[in-house]
Amino acid sequence: MFLRKVINNAKRLAPNIRTMASQGPLVDLTVDNDGVSIMTMQRPPVNSLNLDLLRELSKSLDEVAKNKSRGLILTSSSPTVFSAGLDIMEMYKPDFKRAEEFWTTLQDVWFKLFGSNFVTAAAINGHAPAGGCLLAMSCEYRVMVQGKFTIGLNETALGIVAPTWFMDTMCHTIPVREAEYALTTARMFTVDEALKVRLVDESASDKADAINKCKSFIKKFERIPPLARSITKQKIRQAPLKNLQENRKADCEEFLAYLKNPKVQQSLDMYIQSLKKKA
Secondary structure (H helix, E strand, C coil): CCHHHHHHHHHHHHCCCCCCCCCCCCEEEEEEECEEEEEECCCCCCEEEEEEHHHHHHHCCCCHHHHHHEEEEEEEECCCCCCCCCCCHHCCCCCCCHHHHHHHHHHHHHHHHHHCCCCCCEEECCCCEEEHHHHHHCEEEEEEEECEEEECHHHHHHHHCCCCHHHHHCCCCCCCHHEEEEEEHHCCCHHHHHHHHHHCCCCCCCCCHHHHHHHHHHHCCCCCCCCHHHHHHHCCCHHHHHHHHCCCCHHHHHHHHHHHHHHHHHHHHHHHHHHHCCC
16 A cells, blocks of 8 residues: 555656656766856756766866856756756666666766855756756756646655755755655645745746746856855855765665665655556
8 A cells, every 4th residue: 555655656756757868968067158157967868867967067067166167056857847956767676886887977966066166057947856956956046937837856756755954955945844844744845836935036028038047046146256255155054964964874775775675665666657558
């Protein structure tokens, strides 16, 4: 019964997680005429976060740190999905050496985005469940395109406990009481609901509008000394960053132990088989 519930919730909350062969780079990184880096995830169909995409995100974040852009805007090439979160195929019957690299690379991406010394904003142009929500929340400012899109950490509905650093990121974004309720109920916020609790800061009519509003946020810092701004940001975010840094190995071991659980693999198998039938 429990496994059936997990699968049914997975279908409802993540209907299109299937991997698809992508052509070309998984991340497009450009610097526009305003000196702002635009980082676009482009792994069809839903930017599910596999090891390859995470590697590219990590490299691209290193490049932004080097090129001294005025700021970074993270967005998606998909018209309806920002990112569907972690790729389930990285967790199903995994090669554990790859699974370890997958998780440590995800940690790296979070460290580099949440703890960056440059200004960050997310132009959320579609659904952002689970890991997609984590990426958006790791940015300092979020603009979400209006529509029937949702955002949130919905792990508990899938029978999964979100890692502590996922929770910490949400508690740094919305009030703790709101975060507790959202995490325990697997709440997915509509755009308007997300605005009310400041899970997102603004809404936009389309992707271009979202990017422009992100640029307006980045512009606010033109007259603020960058060193003072970055140190202030990192001091505010110090506790979650330090917590994961001190517990990286244990966090990874916990993830690998989860993958080794036969019940977990059984539930993943049932979910994948249901997707095949649906296809």
